Amino acid sequence: MLKNKSLISIADLEDDDINAIFEKADYISGHMDEVLRTSPMKSKILATLFYEPSTRTRLSFEASMERLGGSVISMADSKTSSFAKGETLADTIRIVESYSDIIVIRHPLEGASLLASKFSSKPIINAGDGSGEHPTQTLIDLYTIRNETGGIDDREITIVGDLKYGRTVHSLILALSRYNVKINLVSPPSLALPNYVYNGIKDKLNIETYNNLDDVISGTDVLYVTRIQKERFVDKNEYYKLIGSYKITLNEVNKMKNGSIIMHPLPRVDEIDPAVDYTKNAKYFRQAANGIPVRMSLISIILGD
Ligand code: CP
Incomplete structure (x- = not known):
């Protein structure tokens, strides 16, 4: 309670x-x-x-x-x-x-x-x-997946971007370990999920790591995009090397299957092209609402x- x-x-x-x-x-x-x-x-x-x-x-x-x-x-x-x-x-x-x-x-x-x-x-x-962590963002994320795809179990969920510093990702992955889902983690190696999060869920989740979004985008039900967290970098040169690592454009949307959705906790910087906002896959404003x-x-x- x-x-x-x-x-x-x-x-x-x-x-x-x-x-x-x-x-x-x-x-x-x-x-x-x-x-x-x-x-x-x-x-x-x-x-x-x-x-x-x-x-x-x-x-x-x-x-x-x-x-x-x-x-x-x-x-x-x-x-x-x-x-x-x-x-x-x-x-x-x-x-x-x-x-x-x-x-x-x-x-x-x-x-x-x-x-x-x-x-x-x-x-x-x-x-x-x-x-x-950011647990109330995760409640909103789960609620959005549930409402927009008709459930959470049996979904293939791809999380892309800054998995190291993104607190919404940490809470979301912990929460998803309660469900029967497949998780694809896509990030540059230097922004991979921290071991302390990974070790807590690796035995509970079907989880794979990738560097290339193209390897998983066609099978994805939920594409969860995150911002590279500039404010967490001690060396800003490292940030400038990584910005633009992943960008969701209409090209990526066209590779996604029918009924799949795109989410983002927001704010975004350049990781989702505004043209994507007008596709039926884009659910990030509904997610915020x-x-x-x-x-x-x-x-x-x-x-x-
Ligand atoms: N998603 C989220 O936490 O947004 P704000 O930083 O604007 O609160």
């Missing part, structure tokens, strides 16, 4: 929790007028603490709480908070937990959300911790309506 629990890693969720989140998200999508009228989170406050940039995650969490009838307090830029004066994360959390009922945090350091949860009696949601019912569902279940 998720009530009053923090969500730091996708591994914190039982299969039943994930199914309950999806069922409630379906209900919310189909009954938005009723939810708006009844304001189930009236008098609850959600705090967002973002020490790294965000468009989708922060705004969709805030919009979700507003749609549930709750209120939002936000630190959208750490430079305008007392972090800039040297306040520790632990002290910030001790303060913000007394102002709010649930705290959503994004931080550049892996483990920051876990640390925050040690100093909070209120639920903490990890909205991305460095190259670690799914952030609202999924996050509304998650907040409702954690805070208990």
Whole structure:
């Protein structure tokens, strides 16, 4: 049961929790007028603490709480908070937990959300911790695969791009190890999946690694494209060598089978040609829109309506 629990890693969720989140998200999508009228989170406050940039995650969490009838307090830029004066994360959390009922945090350091949860009696949601995890993005990704392809089991899922630094990839692969899927990992060797993620799932998943997208694109049901995470590179010259390693254009779309879909957690830089946006395979904007019912569902279940 998720009530009053923090969500730091996708591994914190039982299969039943994930199914309950999806069922409630379906209900919310189909009954938005009723939810708006009844304001189930009236008098609850959600705090967002973002020490790294965000468009989708922060705004969709805030919009979700507003749609549930709750209120939002936000630190959208750490430079305008007392972090800039040297306040520790632990002290910030001790303060913000007394102002709010649930705290959503994004931080550049892996483990920051876990640390925050040690100093909070209120639920903490990890909205991305460095190259670690981004579990609510994974809930949205799974929900999108389920809704757009009719299920998750028996799909061939190709994940392409920055598998080393991409936190959405780490959470997604951990989650997919619960399902009967085939995973193709496609990346330059220097951006391969870290061993600590691979070793945790290699015995549970049918998983293969490739350097060339052409080796797998025709059999793929779900093509999950990721951005090369420029902000994680210590040596920016390495980034400039890798950018453009993979680019999805109409040429790649034409090699994909009927009913296959293209996803991306966004933001994108140049890894998907905008011409692809107008194909029936492109589901990345729908994926981002799914952030609202999924996050509304998650907040409702954690805070208990
Ligand atoms: N997908 C995602 O986390 O997007 P933002 O960085 O805009 O929040």
